[in-house]
Amino acid sequence: MARTADLTHRRVLNIALPIVLSNATVPILGAVDTGVVGQLGLAAPIGAVGIGAIILTAFYWVFGFLRMGTTGFASQALGRGDLAEGAAILSRALGIALLAGLAIIVLQRPLFFLSFLVSPASVEVEGMARSYMGIRVWSAPALISLYAITGWLIAAERTRAVLVIQLWMNGLNIGLDLWFVLGLDWGVEGVAIATLGAEWSGAALGLWVCRAAFATPAWRDFARVADPIKLRRFAQVNRDILLRSLMLQAIFVSFLFFGARFGDVQLAANHILLLFLNITAYAMDGLAFSAEAFVGQALGEGRRTALRRAAVLTSIWGFAVGVFLAAVFLIAGGQIIDIMTTAPEVRAVARVYLPYMILAPILGAAAWMLDGIFIGATRTADMRNMMFLSAVIYFVAVLALMPMLGNHGLWLGFLISFVARGITLGWKYPALERSVT
Numbered sequence: 001m002a003r004t005a006d007l008t009h010r011r012v013l014n015i016a017l018p019i020v021l022s023n024a025t026v027p028i029l030g031a032v033d034t035g036v037v038g039q040l041g042l043a044a045p046i047g048a049v050g051i052g053a054i055i056l057t058a059f060y061w062v063f064g065f066l067r068m069g070t071t072g073f074a075s076q077a078l079g080r081g082d083l084a085e086g087a088a089i090l091s092r093a094l095g096i097a098l099l100a101g102l103a104i105i106v107l108q109r110p111l112f113f114l115s116f117l118v119s120p121a122s123v124e125v126e127g128m129a130r131s132y133m134g135i136r137v138w139s140a141p142a143l144i145s146l147y148a149i150t151g152w153l154i155a156a157e158r159t160r161a162v163l164v165i166q167l168w169m170n171g172l173n174i175g176l177d178l179w180f181v182l183g184l185d186w187g188v189e190g191v192a193i194a195t196l197g198a199e200w201s202g203a204a205l206g207l208w209v210c211r212a213a214f215a216t217p218a219w220r221d222f223a224r225v226a227d228p229i230k231l232r233r234f235a236q237v238n239r240d241i242l243l244r245s246l247m248l249q250a251i252f253v254s255f256l257f258f259g260a261r262f263g264d265v266q267l268a269a270n271h272i273l274l275l276f277l278n279i280t281a282y283a284m285d286g287l288a289f290s291a292e293a294f295v296g297q298a299l300g301e302g303r304r305t306a307l308r309r310a311a312v313l314t315s316i317w318g319f320a321v322g323v324f325l326a327a328v329f330l331i332a333g334g335q336i337i338d339i340m341t342t343a344p345e346v347r348a349v350a351r352v353y354l355p356y357m358i359l360a361p362i363l364g365a366a367a368w369m370l371d372g373i374f375i376g377a378t379r380t381a382d383m384r385n386m387m388f389l390s391a392v393i394y395f396v397a398v399l400a401l402m403p404m405l406g407n408h409g410l411w412l413g414f415l416i417s418f419v420a421r422g423i424t425l426g427w428k429y430p431a432l433e434r435s436v437t
Helices: 009-038 043-079 083-106 108-118 123-155 159-183 187-209 228-262 264-301 304-340 344-376 380-405 407-434
Strands: none
Touching: 009 043, 009 159, 009 187, 009 264, 009 304, 043 083, 043 108, 043 123, 043 187, 043 228, 043 264, 043 344, 083 108, 083 123, 083 228, 108 123, 123 159, 123 187, 123 264, 159 187, 228 264, 228 380, 228 407, 264 304, 264 344, 264 407, 304 344, 304 407, 344 380, 344 407, 380 407
16 A cells, blocks of 8 residues: 555545445435335335335444444554554454344334334334335344445545445345336335345445455454454444534434424425535545545554645545535526425525525535544544534524524524534644644
């Protein structure tokens, strides 16, 4: 692996672009699932697949910290040339993923029961959703393992392999969807079985892609993999990432809840504009992931200048992408809104608040890039603490501005949360550099 001191724009883009393309395939799969089951001509199957997928995704999302934690630790190990520890980190993460997946399978009945208490549906939709979830839940170990595999591949600068895995899974899922649902008439269960097969095959392909790690005997060295000190450190980092993610999720969920106060039209407009943020996230994640890998490697090498170069070079691209997206939203935002809804009143209101979404990629670029930098450095306690401070700033701003400015106050508070995240983590960055020896 090339040293971080030799970091070039090409290496940054070699990591970022496959991640952007991989992310772009995710909504396509959801649309195909919905479209295929929609051919049955009934509303209930569409609702069942939708609510079932949302519930399972929420369970799996809890373990998303494995992707980020694995990238941070593995990139540092690979940066210092410790291939044995890099292999052990992959085994450690896969072991946690396996236990997490098995726990979800064992606890599926109470988890599903609680889910439908929180999000009730009609008897018909709930029955179909339970059938769908009862099949798909058996791929929990595979899907959570893919978080670990993806994190390790990003650390090794092998994001093209991540793209290949995603394309394989989505392509197989779509093909099986068409066969099972339209060909064999298996209905909602057919969609679930297709996803089950695709996720397990994706995990198998991911393990094969990581075969170089399994050529190192350390991957099966139980004493090393289960080292109590390293497990404790791994747990601390992932706990901090989880807490930070929960606080970030609280900001987004509260934004929608607060928006509901202003009526259905403004709520719908807010929801449509948040889809612009999803587009931004798909693009910015690629640059943030590159920051994770290169910053982790720089820390593994113990080179402060390499850390700074990794942070600066990836951030330049991050801000460039933010400006580009802002320009796209400025020029084509109205047309994108028209594609997303045909309701004239929603279109009109969404255009009123579109300027906030034009500003978001620029104001949020620092937050995205610094998240990647601190994940690569495994300085997750700083991330957790600064996210808490940013969340407090957001809620104070929203509660102060909404009574005076209504939905404009809500959007201002939302943008303030992005700025707060960037400023607070930026304040911590000099200490991160000084820690490199």
